[in-house]
Amino acid sequence: MPAEWEPHAQTWMVWPERPDNWRHGGRPAQAAFATVARAIANFEPVVVCVSAEQFARATETLCTQPTKHPIRVVEIATDDAWCRDTGPTFVVDGVEVRGIDWTFNAWGGHNGGLYTSWDRDDAVAGKILALEKLARYRTDGFVMEGGAIHVDGEGTLLVTEACLLNPNRNPHLGRYGIESTLREYLAVEKIIWLPRGIVNDETDEHVDNMCCFCAPGEVLLAWPDDRNDPQYACSQAALEVLGTAVDAKGRSLKVHKLPLPAVMYATADERATLANGSAVARSTDDRLAGSYINFYLCNGGVIVPKFGDPNDDVAARILAERFPDRQVVQVPGREILLGGGNVHCITQQQPRR
Numbered sequence: 001m002p003a004e005w006e007p008h009a010q011t012w013m014v015w016p017e018r019p020d021n022w023r024h025g026g027r028p029a030q031a032a033f034a035t036v037a038r039a040i041a042n043f044e045p046v047v048v049c050v051s052a053e054q055f056a057r058a059t060e061t062l063c064t065q066p067t068k069h070p071i072r073v074v075e076i077a078t079d080d081a082w083c084r085d086t087g088p089t090f091v092v093d094g095v096e097v098r099g100i101d102w103t104f105n106a107w108g109g110h111n112g113g114l115y116t117s118w119d120r121d122d123a124v125a126g127k128i129l130a131l132e133k134l135a136r137y138r139t140d141g142f143v144m145e146g147g148a149i150h151v152d153g154e155g156t157l158l159v160t161e162a163c164l165l166n167p168n169r170n171p172h173l174g175r176y177g178i179e180s181t182l183r184e185y186l187a188v189e190k191i192i193w194l195p196r197g198i199v200n201d202e203t204d205e206h207v208d209n210m211c212c213f214c215a216p217g218e219v220l221l222a223w224p225d226d227r228n229d230p231q232y233a234c235s236q237a238a239l240e241v242l243g244t245a246v247d248a249k250g251r252s253l254k255v256h257k258l259p260l261p262a263v264m265y266a267t268a269d270e271r272a273t274l275a276n277g278s279a280v281a282r283s284t285d286d287r288l289a290g291s292y293i294n295f296y297l298c299n300g301g302v303i304v305p306k307f308g309d310p311n312d313d314v315a316a317r318i319l320a321e322r323f324p325d326r327q328v329v330q331v332p333g334r335e336i337l338l339g340g341g342n343v344h345c346i347t348q349q350q351p352r353r
Helices: 023-041 055-063 124-132 175-186 230-244 268-272 311-322 334-338
Strands: 008-014 046-050 071-075 089-092 097-103 136-143 156-160 190-194 211-215 218-223 254-259 296-298 301-306 327-332 348-351
Touching: 008 023, 008 296, 023 046, 023 055, 023 071, 023 268, 023 296, 023 301, 023 327, 023 334, 046 055, 046 124, 055 071, 089 175, 089 348, 097 124, 124 136, 136 175, 156 175, 156 211, 175 190, 190 230, 218 230, 218 311, 230 254, 254 311, 296 348, 301 311, 311 327
Parallel strands: 008 046, 046 071, 097 136, 156 190, 218 254, 301 327
Antiparallel strands: 008 348, 089 097, 211 218, 296 301
16 A cells, blocks of 8 residues: 555545535535545546435536646445545555455444445445456455555554454454454555544544654654643553554654644534434534544645644644645635544545556
C-alpha cells in the first residue's frame, strides 16, 4: 500500500443522502462534500459515487463550477457516504494497481454497528474495481475499514487496539491473526499499535482521526490542550508508544503534535431534522470526534477541515510546515463531522500506475 503522499490517479468519494444520518435530507452535507470535491479537483480528478435518485442533483451541484481537473459522477448504490471505509484500499507492485475489498459491517455489525443493513456499502469496493477494470482481493471473513490503517509506504503500518481488537470486527482472530492478515494484504513489515484513538469516535477509534504519517519516520499526533480532557490520556498513551517505536527501516519516529479543536457537541437544531431510520441514534449530549488529523493529501494539496476554532489556523500552519511543497486548503468540516467523520473519511486515493 503506497503512502498517501505518493502520486494519485484520482480520488473517490460517495454522495451523502441518508436522511437518518444527514440533517435536512442531506442538503447541508451535500454542499460540504461538494466543497471538498471541488477543492481536490483543483489538484487531481475526482470520481463521486451517487445513487440513481440523486444522480441529477449531484451532477448539477458538482459539475457546474469550473475546476482544474474533472469531477466525474458515476451511479453506484450505497448505504452511506464513507468512501475511505467502503471503497477499495489500493495497492501497487510497481507496474499494476489492484484493490483490496475489505469485508464491511458498518463498524461493528449487530454489536455496535452504526446502521442495520450494510449490503450496498459492502459492495462499493467491488463495483469501483470493476468500473476501473482492476484486479480485486476480497477478504471474505476479515472485517476492516480503510480508516483503521495508515501506512508510510515503506513497510510500516499504524493501527489502534481500540478498533482492530474490538470483538465486533474479527472475534475469531487475536492480535497475531490480525497482524498476519494485514501483512499479507498490505505487504507491511512493522505494525505499530496505538492503544486508543479520539474519544467517542463512532468507528471504535480509527487511527486516521488520531495519528498519521507525514513523511517516512515522522508522524502527526492529535493533541489536546487540556490535561483534564479524557483525550489527554489517550494522546499521552499514544505518544509513549510512538516514543519507543521504530519503523520498518529501523528509524525512531519523530512526533509532531497537531492540536485538537475545542470539544464540540451538536446543537438541538442540528439534530432536529434527522429522519427516523435504522442509523444509530445521536443526541446533543454526544461529544463530536473532531480532529485536524482527518485531513487528506492529494497531488500538490492538503485538504484540512476547519471548525470555526482558534486552532484552525494553527493546524493549517503546522501542516504547511510539514508539507512545504503542497498548498493547504481549509474546507468547512462541521457538517461532515455531524455525520460521524471528516475529510479523510469521505475520500479514498487511487494511486497512479
